[in-house]
Amino acid sequence: MDIKGILKPLTAWKRAFKPPHTIEVPNKVTREGAERYRGFHVNDMDKCIGCGTCAAICENEAIKMIPINDPDKGNSGYRPRIDYGRCCWCALCVDICPTGSLEMTNEYTWVRETGDEFIFTPGIDIIGHEDKKDKGFKKDDKLNFLHLERVPMRELDPKERTQTFAEAVLGYSEEEARAEAERCVGCGLCISGCPDRMHIPDYIRAIAEGNDQKSLNIIYENNPLPEMCGKVCTRRCEFECSLGHLGEPVAIRWLKRYVVEQFDDLKKYVDAKPEPLNGKKVGIIGAGPAGLTAAYYLRLKGYETEIFEAAPKAGGMTFLGIPKYRFPIPSLDKQVELIESVGVKINYNSPVDSKKFKKIYDKYDAVFIATGAPKGMSMRIDGEDHPKVLAAIDFLKTINLGGTVDIGKEVVVVGGGNVAIDAVRVSKRLGANSYIAYRRRVVDMPADEEEIEATEAEGIPIYTQIIPLRVEDGPKGKVKLIYGKAKMVQEKEGARPRPVLIEGKEYEYVVDSIIVAIGQRPDLDFIPEDIRNKLEMEKRIIKVDKRQMTNIDKVFAGGDLANWTADAISAIADGLRAVKGIELYLSSKK
Amino acid sequence: MKEFKREDREVKLFVGPQHPGVTGNMSFEITLEGDTLTSVKTHVGYLHRAFEKLMERRLYIQNFPLVCRICVPESDTNEENYARALEELAGIEVPERAKWIRTLVLELSRLQMFIRWMGGIAGTMGLSTAPQWAIGDRDYILDLFEELTGGRIYHIYILPGGVRRDIPEGFEERVLKVMDYIEKKLPDYDDLIFENSVFKKRLIGLSKLDPAWVEEIGVTGPVARACGFPFDVRKEQPYEIYDKLDFDIITETGCDMYSMALVRRREIDLSINLIRQIIDKMPKGEVWTPLPNVLYWKIPAGETYVKTEATRGEFGYYVVTDGSDKPRRIHVRGVSTPHAYTLLERLVPGMNISDFSVTIVGLQTCPPEIER
Numbered sequence: 001m002d003i004k005g006i007l008k009p010l011t012a013w014k015r016a017f018k019p020p021h022t023i024e025v026p027n028k029v030t031r032e033g034a035e036r037y038r039g040f041h042v043n044d045m046d047k048c049i050g051c052g053t054c055a056a057i058c059e060n061e062a063i064k065m066i067p068i069n070d071p072d073k074g075n076s077g078y079r080p081r082i083d084y085g086r087c088c089w090c091a092l093c094v095d096i097c098p099t100g101s102l103e104m105t106n107e108y109t110w111v112r113e114t115g116d117e118f119i120f121t122p123g124i125d126i127i128g129h130e131d132k133k134d135k136g137f138k139k140d141d142k143l144n145f146l147h148l149e150r151v152p153m154r155e156l157d158p159k160e161r162t163q164t165f166a167e168a169v170l171g172y173s174e175e176e177a178r179a180e181a182e183r184c185v186g187c188g189l190c191i192s193g194c195p196d197r198m199h200i201p202d203y204i205r206a207i208a209e210g211n212d213q214k215s216l217n218i219i220y221e222n223n224p225l226p227e228m229c230g231k232v233c234t235r236r237c238e239f240e241c242s243l244g245h246l247g248e249p250v251a252i253r254w255l256k257r258y259v260v261e262q263f264d265d266l267k268k269y270v271d272a273k274p275e276p277l278n279g280k281k282v283g284i285i286g287a288g289p290a291g292l293t294a295a296y297y298l299r300l301k302g303y304e305t306e307i308f309e310a311a312p313k314a315g316g317m318t319f320l321g322i323p324k325y326r327f328p329i330p331s332l333d334k335q336v337e338l339i340e341s342v343g344v345k346i347n348y349n350s351p352v353d354s355k356k357f358k359k360i361y362d363k364y365d366a367v368f369i370a371t372g373a374p375k376g377m378s379m380r381i382d383g384e385d386h387p388k389v390l391a392a393i394d395f396l397k398t399i400n401l402g403g404t405v406d407i408g409k410e411v412v413v414v415g416g417g418n419v420a421i422d423a424v425r426v427s428k429r430l431g432a433n434s435y436i437a438y439r440r441r442v443v444d445m446p447a448d449e450e451e452i453e454a455t456e457a458e459g460i461p462i463y464t465q466i467i468p469l470r471v472e473d474g475p476k477g478k479v480k481l482i483y484g485k486a487k488m489v490q491e492k493e494g495a496r497p498r499p500v501l502i503e504g505k506e507y508e509y510v511v512d513s514i515i516v517a518i519g520q521r522p523d524l525d526f527i528p529e530d531i532r533n534k535l536e537m538e539k540r541i542i543k544v545d546k547r548q549m550t551n552i553d554k555v556f557a558g559g560d561l562a563n564w565t566a567d568a569i570s571a572i573a574d575g576l577r578a579v580k581g582i583e584l585y586l587s588s589k590k
Numbered sequence: 591m592k593e594f595k596r597e598d599r600e601v602k603l604f605v606g607p608q609h610p611g612v613t614g615n616m617s618f619e620i621t622l623e624g625d626t627l628t629s630v631k632t633h634v635g636y637l638h639r640a641f642e643k644l645m646e647r648r649l650y651i652q653n654f655p656l657v658c659r660i661c662v663p664e665s666d667t668n669e670e671n672y673a674r675a676l677e678e679l680a681g682i683e684v685p686e687r688a689k690w691i692r693t694l695v696l697e698l699s700r701l702q703m704f705i706r707w708m709g710g711i712a713g714t715m716g717l718s719t720a721p722q723w724a725i726g727d728r729d730y731i732l733d734l735f736e737e738l739t740g741g742r743i744y745h746i747y748i749l750p751g752g753v754r755r756d757i758p759e760g761f762e763e764r765v766l767k768v769m770d771y772i773e774k775k776l777p778d779y780d781d782l783i784f785e786n787s788v789f790k791k792r793l794i795g796l797s798k799l800d801p802a803w804v805e806e807i808g809v810t811g812p813v814a815r816a817c818g819f820p821f822d823v824r825k826e827q828p829y830e831i832y833d834k835l836d837f838d839i840i841t842e843t844g845c846d847m848y849s850m851a852l853v854r855r856r857e858i859d860l861s862i863n864l865i866r867q868i869i870d871k872m873p874k875g876e877v878w879t880p881l882p883n884v885l886y887w888k889i890p891a892g893e894t895y896v897k898t899e900a901t902r903g904e905f906g907y908y909v910v911t912d913g914s915d916k917p918r919r920i921h922v923r924g925v926s927t928p929h930a931y932t933l934l935e936r937l938v939p940g941m942n943i944s945d946f947s948v949t950i951v952g953l954q955t956c957p958p959e960i961e962r
Contacts, residue, residue: 008786022726038741090654136740
């Protein structure tokens, strides 16, 4: 008889006198969930950009992006709504959130009176658990599904590149491009930043998958100048990139550049089949980005298009204004060649005057004006008509056309935009000791920050808070720029601070040339006076509707002369809108 | 009135599909003569969630919240297996520390599973004190999991490339505290269960296996070890850092339910020992190797079979990839599949009906892993 085995279990009775070690729920919960507990979602509305990456990784489709009423700029206008009937609390959404806005509380229970509250939009629907934020599961710096660091771009050494007009940026290798493209989460916020609404996530995905030709054709769906954009675009898309919130945005511009660089002869690889001519003719004045875009896509749709260009080459400011170390001629030629190959006729060296304009107006079914903004703005100070004061745009144009400008040994460039940067870097390459004088601070400069960095790397000083007062003759044939210092005054909350002259003290630069790069304006002298008088303007640019139509019958306008943004990609967007506008206009006319 | 005939004495009954122990939904069609079982037929399908198929439509990373559900109480074996298969196919190196943390998680998981099983086997015999204790004590380990992984049952903690988070500050001490606590309580369990004469009387000799069946049917884990077979994947084909730990394979020779119970009881001691070794030797360093962009992660075409020692035996994942961003095919070797079908059908004839649920729990069948 196993007496021990019968008695031993009875020792369990000793536990009867001990207090229970389990906790009664829900009345007596005395402990909080752990710091990492995956409780219920909270979303920081100040950080959330509605990129939808959380919804993309959710395997249960518990997250749906729903539109909200008041989206800020830079947001998709959507916010994640979570369905607790589907959620499995894996928190992959928290770990992949590109802004770190999505977190979880450490609550254990979710007791609600109605079933409706099991589907909610955290941050929008306030349900009383928001104070538990920061207590539960949140993004960890060490584990990151996102690749926040950009593949660095190889460049010529700054010292070496100031000696030459060879391209400064070298472009990605195949391996680098694939790695960079692989970072994209495909949220598509970049599309909202691009004036041309290019299909960015699609072509980046194609690069990541190793299909460069597919990528090229996606790009060509709405941009006939991708190599230009890939090299000199103002890349508004990158400022919207969701990865830019915690890391560096995807190098969208360099990726586009990479794709187009892979193909020497675009005609073979771009799937561009023009429809047969439909008998309608469109005359285009100016072969800049806007004109070329309109001409290319109109021709693909069957319209006969003819461009009149004053310069010996197409490209507009991308040819005349942008220095060759940023955008070399062969890159431009390659793209224009494709545009001409589909049947676009470009008349080079044929400037349009008012007589010719009338002829074009009478001959064509529609006219698209895209002559850009070729005239430099003046500083409106005394002595500005001094022969040593040059407009940056004239200076760059002369250099790009192969001419020479005697700028001397010491050059000051006035301005803080991309043109000022181009002018100062070109002067440096011409052997001058050049520098920038700008009236605000470096952070306020409208120039691309990468361009500013490159300028500084080349040893070009940027002097800030300088207000030019007048220009005087200097000693030994030099010229003096007299200036005062400015202080920055914040006039309105949230507004950009304004430079205000500090009265009393004056300083001077004694230089060989002063290059003025403070903006450009359109030149509409070629339009006959009767039409010009009727033409509706908006300050110094032409007023157009959302299809680029002016108030004059059959006249459309686009590019810098009808667009305040005044960059190449906006001009391309204008060109595309004009294509739709002209198509609609001509099809309604019969 | 119909006259009662002797050949009509056989009665067919359904056991289940509600939980026939504390295992999961499964149904048994039993044939009884008096209170003696003459045969059993196992029916599954009540818990089928088509995990293997679902996984073929999801991105690799999206399958982690799925795989942990293949065996509900022991989720980490699934995560570790699946992660290791992907690492092998994609060629991802795991940092050393992550391997140690993974092993710690696996052993904690094993420990809580065996503690839960102690309650389960006693509960099926009407000894309902034991489940109360076991579930309560197991919760201390779940507290540790909550602190480490953010979840109590579904941890989703082991990912390809390492583990999701490093261990929190002071976690090692808390683990050791819980180990001390459990070790202190184990003699109580011994008194209540393993040395209980009723327990012994009912289990010794119950469900006696023919050792020849082990290799014939594919029996693994404590059931095989109770027949003297030293089958343990941790030793045979060491994964993670088991080759750096000092332990022996536990075997018994009785081939019956009681031997299986003893193997499991001794496994508890072994797990505590291993956890202490891991905490003692764990190196410092990184716990995570960055993955490619998980939303578009493609794994080159290939196939692999990886296995771990789960509480029930050899648990395996056969993964086939075709170069796309989703698995081509995944097959999960649920350990208890041969146990719940062939083995059970062979053990049952002649068994008393009251021992039936004891046998199911004693074989530690886990229906969710049978129905992937």
